[in-house]
Amino acid sequence: MIKAILIFNNHGKPRLSKFYEHYSEDTEQQIIRETFHLVSKRDENVCNFLEGGMLIDGSDNKLIYRHYATLYFVFCVDSSESELGILDLIQVFVETLDKCFENVCELDLIFHVDKVHNILAEMVMGGMVLETNMNEIITQVDAQNKMEKSEAGIAGAPARAVSAVKNMNLPEMPKNINIGDISIKVPNLPSFK
């Protein structure tokens, strides 16, 4: 079982949090902070497994994380998951994001956290791995997005136009903000399959 999935940046700002067990909002924030603290002080070339922190607290849970450019992807899992398997799952997740957002960078996650959730929902459901095949995930995500577009139809057009205009006029257009603009480079890792 996966207990929680967290994405935060190098400064500990949460970019996505998915808890598969209930915690209060305050506890969630505390967990994110603490996890960030644990993960961020680790060197680049140490192992990706970590024991300790609130999420773990005495159980057989483990933190498994990967660091891509400006973002940390942290999965908290129990002993029924394979450690290397989860590492690979994170890789699949990031590659999928990369495909869906076309060169994903932190800003994509900042502004489209709902989409990231939708992609994640096709991979992990209720803490259990649903699908690991990237093509299958992308197919399902695309199909749903298509449906959303068709529903928007005429009614959606003006809204889209306005949002385009808004983006055009505003000086702080997302892509120009320099924090987190670095696109996540997806390294080619030895494949799991």
Added chain:
Amino acid sequence: MALKIVKGSIDRMFDKNLQDLVRGIRNHKEDEAKYISTCIDEIKQELKQDNIAVKANAVCKLTYLQMLGYDVSWAAFNIVEVMSSSKFTYKRIGYLAASQCFHEGTDVIMLTTNQIRKDLSSPNQYDTGVALTGLSCFVTPDLARDLANDIMTLMSHTKPYIRKKAVLIMYKVFLKYPESLRPAFPRLKEKLEDPDPGVQSAAVNVICELARRNPKNYLSLAPLFFKLMTSSTNNWVLIKIIKLFGALTPLEPRLGKKLIEPLTNLIHSTSAMSLLYECVNTVIAVLISLSSGMPNHSASIQLCVQKLRILIEDSDQNLKYLGLLAMSKILKTHPKSVQSHKDLILQCLDDKDESIRLRALDLLYGMVSKKNLMEIVKKLMLHVDKAEGTTYRDELLTKIIDICSQSNYQYITNFEWYISILVELTRLEGTRHGHLIASQMLDVAIRVKAIRAFAVAQMAMLLDNAHLLTGNMQRNGICEVLYAAAWICGEFSEHLEDPNQTLEAMLRPKVATLPGHIQAVYVQNAAKLFATVLRKHEGATDSQAAQETSQLLVERLPLFVQSANLEVQERASCILQLVKYIQKLQQKDVEVAEEVSALFAGELNPVAPKAQKKVPVPEGLDLDAWINEPPSESESEDEKPKAVFAKEETKHSRPRHTEVDEKELARRREARKQEQANNPFYIKSSPSSQKVYQDAPGVEHIPVVQIDLSVPLKVPGMPMSDQYLKLEEERRQKEKAEKKKKEKKKKREKHGKGKKHDSGPESEEDITPAHHVDIVTEEMPENALPSDDDDKDPNDPHKALDIDLDNLLSGTNCRPLADTEKLPVRTHRSEPLKSPGEDGDVESVPQEPKKRSSKEKKEKKKDKDKDRKKSKEEKKKKKKHKHDAEDEPAELPAEEPVKSEETNEVATPPTSTSAEASDLDFWLSSTPVAPTAKEVAAPAPAPAPAPETSLAAAPDSEADEPKDAEPEEKCSKHKKKKQKKEKEKEEKKEKKKKRHHHHHHHSDGGEDSVQNGTMEEEEPLPPMSNYCLLAENSYIKMVYDIQGNLQDGSQVVVSVIFENKSDSFLKSMEFNVLDSLNSKLQRPEGAGPHDGLVVPFQLPPGVSNEARFIFSVQSIVMPQKLKGTLTFIVKSEDSSTHEKLDFKLHFTCTSYLITTPCYSDAYAKLLESGDLKSSSLRLEGVNMPFHHLLARICFHHHFSVVERIDSCASMYSRSIQGHHVCLLVKTADQTVSIDAKCDEPSLLGNVLDEIKQTFSQC
């Protein structure tokens, strides 16, 4: 209409959407909170609008704010509104928000039930998908109960996308609503073989999660998983299955044996590291479970260790970490193989990665020996000094203590060294583990008598330098050691060199800053010290010194009398009065030392931590009963005093301050704060120091001087543990030299209960302890109960899922089986069949088109229960309680009228199909290779089948309840008894029992007869056996039974029991049969068509054992006979002779039938279909009760009763090749008429002939 929509969307295009919100927050970095609160106000406005698009937009923003830590539960109702939108876009937003913020306490959740149900049955697969995803995050017990059926239906959805989600969510449903596991399980099992790999993977995932918690219930799925493992190419699925096997093997060693080979192959062949690692892990689990030696056992261990070494040496830190992790598992059972890699592990201790160092530490535990303990600990102590983080340092500390104290201090040769290590550890600043060090000190000082003098000296030193420990009060963990120090100095004060000084140290004013429980110990032990001082001085006629001491106490004790801690106060005032009294006596020159010492006379013995728990409850004492009237609930319970000595229970003994009036304290604190706030010169304290004040009540006013001790202090005069290392070296050298001189010196006595560490390197035994120590063992109460099962968490949600699914599986057979479905094998252990009325119902839920409200169902069922119970109570008292247990989970509508259900139940076939459990046995034992088979069928059978057999053997009233260890024990007892006795004798005994008997000669099952009663017990049934004589001579007797194998329609299993009648040893038995065209004995590959099969066991005199042989048959419509021979060697004391015995195997048509339950409606349809040819039979002069007659037909001819009305019954059976056989049995005046129908007339004719034969014999 369209216009309105466009207008609406124009309205809202100037609303903030999610992106605007995010952008806004980023632009308001300084006043983020303020900005967000205005946004929330806007959102509240938006939520009030009717336009669902606006609402959805607002909810979407709320989801984002929730991630930032804002509570959005106030919008729960709006989220439900958005969820129920008909548009997918909004629905998805709604469900996402719900999944992020709904939980069991959300009250609007109950409003969602119908909406979710609607979405689940939506024609759009993505609506369903989104609902399932959302539900998986917020499912509650209510939702699970109400939606279980809907989700179960979705498990067979046409779209694999829905199927996989439905399968996966079932796990969550099971967790919340355990009753659903039973009915859903067969379908879940089906999904393991789903054509879609995603669905298959989901099913594997769910079953693995379930099996991880309650592995024994899933053992029967092992063959299926084995098949998947050898066929699947999906690494995810493989990993899950391999992990699952890792959990199953401890329960079934035979499974492990079967697994080793394919796993080893995978290890060699796979390129995926993750898979390789899991394979290694499971092989380790297998090897652990196989206690007895296997020929290539050590080779497998070597393979694992080798592979792990490669992992550990890898430059990838992840692999290194996992390698160490797996290595620690091997360590437990095969320490030797790990010890050879000590170099590597010590190297990992210096790794820069903390995770890896921690793993290496775990391994060190098993690396130590008497020889290297000091060295390793020295290395660890260096790490302690260097360690930067407190967590890692604390970990090191516990590891040092673990390593040293393991197996009763087995590896410690010098306890002085150990005490000084402990003392050195106290210099660790800010550790949480003060209590651990303290309990070690106490333990050693109490149990190692020889060390007391030294320990006392050290402790006195500690007390003297207490200010160094307590200097840093922030984390007062370490001051726990003072507790131990004070106690040791007081209790063993006779060893103190200068008790006066210690006494003085214990009464310093600073002591009052210590936590209460420590002060209390100080006070008490000051009194003990006082007694010692008195005694010392009285003899020396130095009354002055003694009086000075009394004076000291009288001066210092009032400090403690004022303590806020009640315990301290009480003890201090008692002792103060005592001292004052003594002082008076002293002034009169009265000798008091003797009397004062008498106060503390007697030795305190160590008591085992569990001793209290193990005191057996005296008979007739009910601990749960109230002695007096229960008190009113308003009374608050006092916090129980915590003992520091109990190691694990007190993680951190907090100072007790419940006695202090909390309100008063709070009031005072408040007042003080007020004062401080008004005082411009007051510098406000940081919150952390505030906390310290709370921890030490009553001392707020005392300014605590905080000394930062970043450099480990060397207390003058304290010994350093390092010097012991040197000393020890020298001592050993010397000893060696000495030993050489006198070779024949007698072996020195060894400490630690004389345990020898046999795995140690060569000269391990030579190392003698520096001190003669005698480790006192902890005391246990007399006749303590030897159980170790007292550490189970009763609140584990998985406990409810501990449902015996094997029984359930047998239940599924009650349903008429479609022709395509496979039937479980009927073997010799028959499984109790629960009344089909019940389990059939359970099974039929998912297919029930009508949905009645569960309440209605329950009521109906209850009524029924009552009726049934009444009727039963009259008949028998034994089973009175049974139905409550059984019916509860099956609160489902009966499809048939009550009456027919009742009949069904009454006529439950006595013979029932064996379930997967015996299937598993068969699978596990059917290895054709002789040596393995030998082990399996050997007289002492593997323990694991026992629970299954006993399950099968237990009366069905218990079959539903989860089994514990008890039946296992029972079974094993039976086993032992059984092997020595002859079966015939047992048979006679069984007659006493009041049930229909199934005679099952089953040597490794242990149960001779399986009770499998008809529900109604009019009269006891005579014992019956299907085994008939095959051949007999003066040496050996063979009886046999033939059963159809329904996994393969062309096979039958012949079970032969060989019984040695002679006084000699029978061995090298070879069983051979002359094959006919139709029937052939299955021989192992490579064997010629005329070769015999080796019987996989030998028979000592008087022993019998069973072997099984598989025959393949082509046509089953005719009975036939096969000639065969058994050859064997008779070995007596002085001679051995070859003997042979000819026999004829009779394959009756009955043996091709398999008991198959059938519903009356399906039965009726079958008869109506008109495909069946009929035939009939009349039996005259049958003089037996009707139910006996039915039982006989059921038992001997493998039928099951479909329905019975008075003296008329319909029965059903199926052949291994799928022929239906139906019987209508009527009886009147000793005449029985049987009308029969079957789709194969010649088979029917033969079966009827055989029935006739059966009854003519009796």
